[in-house]
Amino acid sequence: MLSSAIKGVIGIGAVAGAVAFGTAVASADPPVPPPCTAAELARVMSGVTFETSNYLTEHPDVNDFFTSLKGQPKDQIGQKVQDYLNANPMTKSDLQAIRQPSVDFRNRCGVTPETP
Structure with missing residues (x-):
């Protein structure tokens, strides 16, 4: 599946501030981290999917x-993707950056790729 092939790969950041009467307040x-909910995972993955597209x-x-x-055999796709990304390091870097919010969510929330 295309998304599985690209999986080895996405960056979105957020900036928060407080303003009181036009003056920034520290x-x-x-900051409270975003929740580890199904809704948050869906939000993160939709951003990654959008940026990948x-x-x-x-x-x-x-x-x-x-x-x-x-249509390629699944057991061959992983190696082909790895070979392609190794031959195209800028693409590899770009796709990793796009995928980073997903990695951050999984690390923050203790979600492994095997977790449903």
Whole structure:
């Protein structure tokens, strides 16, 4: 599946601030991390999927490669993706950055790839 092939890979950041009467106020408490809920996972993954779609649209050669994997034996896809990304380090870096919010969520919430 295409998303499984790309999985080895997405970055979204958030900036928060408090303003009182036009003056920035520093908070003594650390920011509360986003919740580890199904809704938050869906939000994160939808962002990763959206950014992946944009990237593939803007990089037709990468899109063509991942599209060409359709119908290939699953036991061969992983190695082909690894070989492609090793031969294209900028693409690998870009896709890892796009996937980073997913990695961050999984690390923060203790979710492993095997967890349903």
